[in-house]
Amino acid sequence: MQAPDFNPERLLTIKDLRFEPPTFALNEIKRLALELYGVQGEFSALAGERDQNHRIRCVDGRQFVFKISGQNEPADVVEMQVEALRYIEQHDSELPVPRVLPSLNGQMICQVQSPVGSHACRLMSWLPGVPYQEGPFPSATGLMNLGSFIARLGKALQGFDHSATRHFMPWNMTNGLVFSEQLKALLPASLGSWIQPFLERLQSTVYPQLRAQRWQVIHQDGHGANLLRAQDHNEALTGVIDFGDMIYGPLICDLVTCVSDFMEAAADPVNAAMQITLGYQRITPLHDEELDLLLDLAMVRQIMVLQLFEFMRRNQSQPQAFVTDDQPGVIALLQKLAKLDRQDFTQQLKEAVKHA
Numbered sequence: 001m002q003a004p005d006f007n008p009e010r011l012l013t014i015k016d017l018r019f020e021p022p023t024f025a026l027n028e029i030k031r032l033a034l035e036l037y038g039v040q041g042e043f044s045a046l047a048g049e050r051d052q053n054h055r056i057r058c059v060d061g062r063q064f065v066f067k068i069s070g071q072n073e074p075a076d077v078v079e080m081q082v083e084a085l086r087y088i089e090q091h092d093s094e095l096p097v098p099r100v101l102p103s104l105n106g107q108m109i110c111q112v113q114s115p116v117g118s119h120a121c122r123l124m125s126w127l128p129g130v131p132y133q134e135g136p137f138p139s140a141t142g143l144m145n146l147g148s149f150i151a152r153l154g155k156a157l158q159g160f161d162h163s164a165t166r167h168f169m170p171w172n173m174t175n176g177l178v179f180s181e182q183l184k185a186l187l188p189a190s191l192g193s194w195i196q197p198f199l200e201r202l203q204s205t206v207y208p209q210l211r212a213q214r215w216q217v218i219h220q221d222g223h224g225a226n227l228l229r230a231q232d233h234n235e236a237l238t239g240v241i242d243f244g245d246m247i248y249g250p251l252i253c254d255l256v257t258c259v260s261d262f263m264e265a266a267a268d269p270v271n272a273a274m275q276i277t278l279g280y281q282r283i284t285p286l287h288d289e290e291l292d293l294l295l296d297l298a299m300v301r302q303i304m305v306l307q308l309f310e311f312m313r314r315n316q317s318q319p320q321a322f323v324t325d326d327q328p329g330v331i332a333l334l335q336k337l338a339k340l341d342r343q344d345f346t347q348q349l350k351e352a353v354k355h356a
Contacts (some may be wrong), residue, residue, distance in 0.1 A: 008176035012183065014315045016170055020070045021052045022119055024112075029054055034065050036110050037123045050244060057128060063126035065098065071117040078120040080164035081243045082108050084157065084217065085124075092156035096228075096239030099125040099325050113269045129238035130231065133224030137265055140275045142235035147279025149237050150222045150258045154251055155284060170308060171220070172247045173256070173300055174210060179189045179203050183307040186314075190331060191306075194338045195235070198299070206296050210250050213290055218254040221245040223261035252290040253297065255280050259282035259290065260298040264333045270345065281356040291349050299337050302330050 003101035024032075026043060033039045033056065041058035046065065050073055056064045069078055082100050086108070089099060101123045103110050110121050132138075138146065170177060177183055179199060187195060221242055230236040259273045277294065280286065309323040309330075316323075 006174060006176040008179035008203070010168075010175075010177065010180065012170060012177060012180070015072070016168060017312070018050050018070060018072055019312075020072055021050055021317065022068050022070055022116075024052060024068060024114065029066065029068070032112055032121065033123070036105075036121070037066075037101070038104050038113075039064055039066070039123065064101070065104050065124045065126055067071060067122055067124060068112065069120040069181075071114065071119055073120065074164065074167065075120060076162075076164040077167055078109060078122075080162040081246065082228060082324060083162055084160055084243060084246060087160045088153075088156045091158075092152065093114055095152060095156050096127060096237070097153075097243075098127060098239075098241060101125065108129070109156075127228055127239040127241060128230070129228030131225050132227040132229045132237075133265070135229055135232040135234070137267075138235050138262075140259070140271075141277035142292060143262065143272055144279030144282070145235070145237060146222075146227065146258060146262065147255070147276035147281075148283050149240070149279075150219075150254055150276075151280040151283035153219055154216070154254050156342060157219070158215050162191075162217070165217050165246065167277040169245060169247050171245050171304065172249060172254050173220075173297065173304065174207075174249055176207075178300055178304050178307065183311065186307050187303070188306070188310075188327075188331060191334060192338070198338070199303075202296060202300065206293060209289065210294060213293070214251040216251055217246060217248050218251060219243060219246055220249060220254055220257050222254065222258040224265070227258075249283075250290075252286070252293060255286075255331070256294060256297040256301055260295065260301040263298060263337075264302070264329050269333060270340070270348075274349060277349060278352055278356045281353045285325075286353060287348060291353065292346055294349065295340065295342055295345050296338065299334060302334050302337075305330050306334075 039056055041056045043054045043056055046053035046055055050070050053067045054066045067313045085100050088095055088097050100108050102108055111118050112121050226242045227236045227240050230238050258306055259276050262272050263269035309327055312319045
């Protein structure tokens with residue numbers, strides 16, 4: 001499969017984010033769930049950037065998630081997500097991801113109408129647990145388990161193919177947006193003078209190396225809001241949600257997303273990165289060339305977080321609080337990582353995985 005285009009000249013627009021979930025009335029949502037899926041019960045709204053989501057608690061104890069996509073969500077992207085989840089179920093049936101359930105007519109995706117157009121909807125199983133970030137920071141064992149889970153998810157997606165995995169996704173680290181003048185202008189001056197030469201080195205020497213790495217369809221959204229734990233004080237993983245950012249990309253970027261997120265909350269970011277990587281190594285051995293890129297890509301992910309959060313803050317009419325509240329922590333982590341000796345970090349990483 002061909003790699004997505006690298007285009008730092010592309011201008012990002014608010015429409016590219018597709019943050020326009022529909023606004024069906026609750027009574028209409030209940031009617032649709034009953035008519036299409038034969039499901040009724042207690043409905044409670046769930047957060048969703050691009051979908052209108054409701055949790056359904058049935059009287060017999062079953063629980064589901066009913067999702068209605070925004071009118072501007074491409075049909076092939078919804079189809080890709082559904083097919084990927086079914087593919088995972090076929091290749092690792094024990095992996096806790098949402099299951100897509102058929103309608104009364106046997107359809108995996110149904111179409112419903114609103115005044116603005118047609119919307120894809122689907123019914124999914126409910127995964128128990130709370131977002132991982134709502135509990136205390138994980139132990140070394142917990143971090144290793146996170147890494148192993150991400151590797152297992154990537155392994156379950158090996159061989160999956162769909163044309164929509166190459167669609168434009170702002171969070172794709174390989175699309176070149178991080179180098180665009182538009183987004184570089186959004187970076188705060190408080191980052192320091194190191195950022196410009198760092199980005200220049202990445203674009204000229206690091207990014208060309210990405211083409212030679214292992215590429216496949218990846219979830220690339222395994223952070224503390226999407227990974228689930230049994231309870232807020234229980235480290236046991238109960239699953240992962242949100243397959244909306246899935247792309248065809250370098251396998252190492254799946255690990256990087258998890259590493260960079262947990263580094264931000266860690267008292268010792270380097271140790272957190274080591275433990276997650278060791279867990280990943282237990283399932284999917286990493287190549288030396290991938291380990292060479294890990295620190296740089298973790299920093300890229302955090303730079304993109306700053307850029308895209310600031311873009312949202314400036315362009316959304318009602319941006320969510322986290323796009324402002326999370327920025328100081330990201331800046332602090334980047335300043336800390338910028339002071340690391342990259343070669344020493346990488347050598348420590350390689351020594352550690354040898355004995356994993």
